[in-house]
Amino acid sequence: MPNIKKIWAAVMAMLLTGAVGAAGKEDASVESHLAQQACLQIAKRLASVYTRDCRYNNGLVTTGQFSVEGRPILEKVYPPRPPKKPRARVMLVGGIHADELSSISIVFKWMRILDKYHSGLFHWKVVPLLNPDGLFQAGRALRVNANGVDLNRNFPAPDWQANALEGYWIKRTGRNPRRYPGPSALSEPESLWLAKEIERFRPDVIVAVHAPYGVVDFDGPPKGPGKLGKLHLNLLGTYPGSLGNYAGLQKNIPVVTIELRHSGIMPRSKEIRRIWIDLVRWVKNNIPKDTPPVYKGLQAFMQDMEKTELRRKN
Numbered sequence: 001m002p003n004i005k006k007i008w009a010a011v012m013a014m015l016l017t018g019a020v021g022a023a024g025k026e027d028a029s030v031e032s033h034l035a036q037q038a039c040l041q042i043a044k045r046l047a048s049v050y051t052r053d054c055r056y057n058n059g060l061v062t063t064g065q066f067s068v069e070g071r072p073i074l075e076k077v078y079p080p081r082p083p084k085k086p087r088a089r090v091m092l093v094g095g096i097h098a099d100e101l102s103s104i105s106i107v108f109k110w111m112r113i114l115d116k117y118h119s120g121l122f123h124w125k126v127v128p129l130l131n132p133d134g135l136f137q138a139g140r141a142l143r144v145n146a147n148g149v150d151l152n153r154n155f156p157a158p159d160w161q162a163n164a165l166e167g168y169w170i171k172r173t174g175r176n177p178r179r180y181p182g183p184s185a186l187s188e189p190e191s192l193w194l195a196k197e198i199e200r201f202r203p204d205v206i207v208a209v210h211a212p213y214g215v216v217d218f219d220g221p222p223k224g225p226g227k228l229g230k231l232h233l234n235l236l237g238t239y240p241g242s243l244g245n246y247a248g249l250q251k252n253i254p255v256v257t258i259e260l261r262h263s264g265i266m267p268r269s270k271e272i273r274r275i276w277i278d279l280v281r282w283v284k285n286n287i288p289k290d291t292p293p294v295y296k297g298l299q300a301f302m303q304d305m306e307k308t309e310l311r312r313k314n
Helices: 004-018 023-045 101-117 160-172 189-201 243-250 269-286 298-313
Strands: 060-066 072-078 088-093 122-127 205-210 215-219 255-259
Touching: 023 060, 023 072, 060 189, 088 101, 088 189, 088 269, 101 122, 101 205, 101 269, 122 189, 189 243, 205 243, 215 243, 243 255, 255 269
Parallel strands: 088 122, 088 205, 205 255
Antiparallel strands: 060 072, 072 122, 215 255
């Protein structure tokens, strides 16, 4: 396997060589080119992502965070439009499990809608692919990251070692490698970045896209959407170390999990729009909620979890 970190370092060196102008403009130019190159790699891998989705300087940027193998994590922010005050801050995340290809592609489709119709009703932070290493593994895309960790089991949870690692992974899954939660909570750069970004962005709601259960799952207050498009609410349960457990139950942030019907087949265009319209309507009518999220800093939050774990053991 080629050294991805060296490849991206070479890309950055090339871009820096060609950058001109003031230092600030150089930095912006390099970041835009790096984001474009990373996006084009995604478009090359996924037929439903087009090269036009990767136009230079279209707002898709690198976050400064890289995956285990050194691939940049991308995001696109749709900011407030003064004087209108956004009704909510929404974080949309795709590709947590990279073998769920439709969860990445559909986020790019929804970004096209936002590119055209963003009105400032909400403040959006969109992360189309949290797990880039999983997408680009030789042969086929993987659920896990380059360290073999399921990012959706790597988030903090009460008594993480006993519940996420021993109780869930060892006893419940029989050490299923597709669901390995890692050696410790937030051991992976991708999940650690997302946890820090949740603290920084302070979303009123998080929307995570997965496949292929064909339902809407929900964690946290208030009541979840009854249906989004043809996908109906069906609570799948909350697993220790999952994003729903961490953000929804531990931090009181509503987490809407959209489970598409197929991992490798996209919904029809009409259904893609219908899911989006229903989601926006639900957020508009239900968020912000009465119960405020818990934002006390990631370090303080994890310290509290450790204290709780110690009290339970004693």
